[in-house]
Amino acid sequence: MAAPDNDDVEPLEIEGVRISGKAGDVQTVPGTGPRWVAGLGGGEPKQYRKTGAALVRAVHASLAEDVENGGKAFRAVQLELPEEASGEHVTELVLGLLLGGYRFKVTAEDPKPVVRTIRLVTADEAVPELVERAAALAAATALTRDLANTPSNVKTPAWLADTAARVAGSRVEVTVRDEKWLAAEGFGGVLAVGGGSARPPRLVEMTYQPAGATRHLLLVGKGITFDTGGLSIKPADGMHLMRTDMAGGAAVIAATRAIAALGLPVRVTALVPCAENHVSGSSYRPGDIVRHYGGKTTEVGNTDAEGRMVLADALAYGIRKFSPDYVVDAATLTGAMKVSLGLRTGGLFASDDALAAAVSEAGARVGEAWWRMPLVEDYAENVRGEFGDVRQTPGGPGGITAALFLREFTAGLPWAHLDIAGPARSEKNYDEVVPGATGFAARTLVELAASLS
Structure with a gap:
């Protein structure tokens, strides 16, 4: 791998192949068997992620070409790391290597061949441990993508809840609450949003409680398995993307599994209210007035603002029942965040400066902005509210007022709201991201738990 000091250096030439040295520039070098040289730009950590993703895509393209031409599929690649590569x-x-080649396709065709093993050549004895941790983070992102990409004719609220229980792992206790339990406990927001569907809502409750944990993190994720907008129906253009409207819930499910798999010494309770709008x-x-868990009422202004309705129930329930130290919710909540921050940066709202800094720093360490x-x-x-306690869609800037609405249900605890409406989906490749669900927020939640522990 080539690592010049910056992207403005003179190009390198290796065995007649011109290499710019820019991060993500991957070139095939002639010789016996496939060989590649990859640029690393200025050598910053984030450029390694971009290069890893570009390299695995190049390897997969070469592998597919060999198979199409009748060659034997190679399944292992050896990668020599620069001496200056740190943890x-x-x-x-x-x-980058694990996520850049991610694919999701429902098809009758045989899957395309992929490389199964990448051996890292280095003298650094700490690399195996680093790889294990990075693999857990990548697995959390990939699971989030899988759940969010699954089409909604398959992904009912019951399917999402049952899948969460199936993949959680042995260290996580999972309870799935059905619509009868939700009605008995007063989850008016979840029942209102899910009431228009023939597929009844669910609540996923995940618990990871390692011995000796002194801090307790409550994670809440929006699990809207499809969003038509309800009676305030969305335009047809773009509605197909609403299969990913549970990306926040998917991130919470995947992060909780990863936190437990890594054995992090922090207690985690995760709640995902699942409904189809x-x-x-x-x-x-x-115009309806909905009573949430705990009794607070909401004046409904727009049925397409359904995410905050289900999150309000879960926040109130989680705080009252579990008394956590910190509360973090994740949701594809408002189009306003896409306008404000674009498609690669998540919106972070927080009632506590220390928690806000912890989330932001955790994201920076794992490549999420x-x-x-x-x-x-x-x-x-x-x-x-005028006729109820709070308004669902008050006037003012949409992302901010949505966060202020959710704050009403957080009981004054240190709380952070992650609005991922922009970066949860992508239409093109960039860095380790591929078209479709991105898996955004899962790695941040895992790293946040690590920092709190």
Whole structure:
């Protein structure tokens, strides 16, 4: 792998092949068997991730070409690391290698061949441990992508809940609550949103409680398995993307599994309210007043603002029942965040500066960018209801007022709200991301738990 000091250096030439040295520039070098040289730009850790992703894509393309031409599929690649590669560089490289070649396709065709083994050549004895940790982070991202990419004719609320229970691992206890339990306990928000669908809602409750843990983190993820907008129906253009509207819930499920697999010494409770927001004679309506778990009421203004309705129930329930030290929710919540921050940066709202910093720093360490947004108190009064306790869709900037609405259900605890509406999906390759669900937020949640422990 070539690593010039910056991207403006003179190109290198290796055995007649011109290499720019830019991160992600991968070239095939002639010789016996396939060989590649990959540029690393200035050698920053994030450039290793970009290069790892580009390299694995190049390897898969070469492998597919060999098979198409009648050759034998090679399944292992050996990769020599630069001497200057540190622990952070290795972590980022492995993330790129494991995630850059991710594919999701429902097809009758045989799967395309992929490389099964990548051997890292290095004298650093710490590499195996770094690879194991990076592999757990990559697995969390990949599982999040798998869940979010699954089409909604398969992904009912019951399917998502049952899948969470199946993949959680032996260290995580999972309880799935059905619509009868939700009704008995007063989960009015989840029942209202899910009431228009023939597929009833569920609540996923995951518990990881290692011996000796002194801190307790509550994770809450939006699990809307498909979102038509309800009676406030969405335009047809883009509605097909709403299969990924449970990306926040998927990130919470995958992160909890990874936290347990890594044996992190922090207690985690994860809640994912699962519902399908559909249109029928039993759909909830604008103008309804919904009573949430714990008794607080919401004036419904727009049935397409369904995510905050289910999160409100789960937040109130999780805080009252489990008394956590920290609360973090993740959701594809508002289109406003896509306008504000684009498609590669998550919106971070927080009631506590230390928790906000911990989330942002955790994201930076695992290659996920966050930008802290303000909880503007001048808009807080807009959330107050006239006919109920709070308004679902108050006037003002959409991302901020949605966060202020959720804050009403957090009981004053240190709380962070992650709005991932922008970076949860992608239409093209960049860095380790591929088209479709990106898996954004899962690695941040794992790293956050590690920092809290």
